[in-house]
Amino acid sequence: AQKVTQAQTEISVVEKEDVTLDCVYETRDTTYYLFWYKQPPSGELVFLIRRNSFDEQNEISGRYSWNFQKSTSSFNFTITASQVVDSAVYFCAEGVYNQGGKLIFGQGTELSVKP
């Protein structure tokens, strides 16, 4: 069965610090997708990134970067030079290819960036 674990329930940093959010997934499927979503205080779920299981390239988008390692079943998310606007709950999720792409979510990590 699929499972996503985000061991960090809450993280608090001071603005401009770098912060890494951990995500570990479990799956028996050979084809799957990994996602990160952001849920700001306003409540909506904002898509950040999707990674395919066959593409282990890391990705950088501005201050955001993602490190996908199949060997450790991890898909970690780093925010460089954090800002107050980054304060949110961040969810890691796994999508299963042969199940219509439905997402299994981790419990989320609440990030608080203080000025």
Add this chain to the structure above:
Amino acid sequence: DAGVIQSPRHEVTEMGQEVTLRCKPISGHNSLFWYRQTMMRGLELLIYFNNNVPIDDSGMPEDRFSAKMPNASFSTLKIQPSEPRDSAVYFCASGGQVTSGNTIYFGEGSWLTVV
């Protein structure tokens, strides 16, 4: 482009009343998902449709919950009769072709309070 549109955004209802949540997916997407978010259980998948057909409803909590997708541009999630424990945020999401590694986009959620 319009995203996933949900209505109502907020609803407060009395126990025993029928609640209907509505969703318009992104045009061209052929997968639609209903998720529920609570503090205790996090984000859990209730049901998903592919090409308007329910594929997996194993997450629907009980017979009081039902979901329909009469056409590609509309879906409903109905709770009858509602109970206080149904209070949660209900998200609708849609995604494209699974074979292309669809990205799943969420609506802003329907915040339900049953008193």
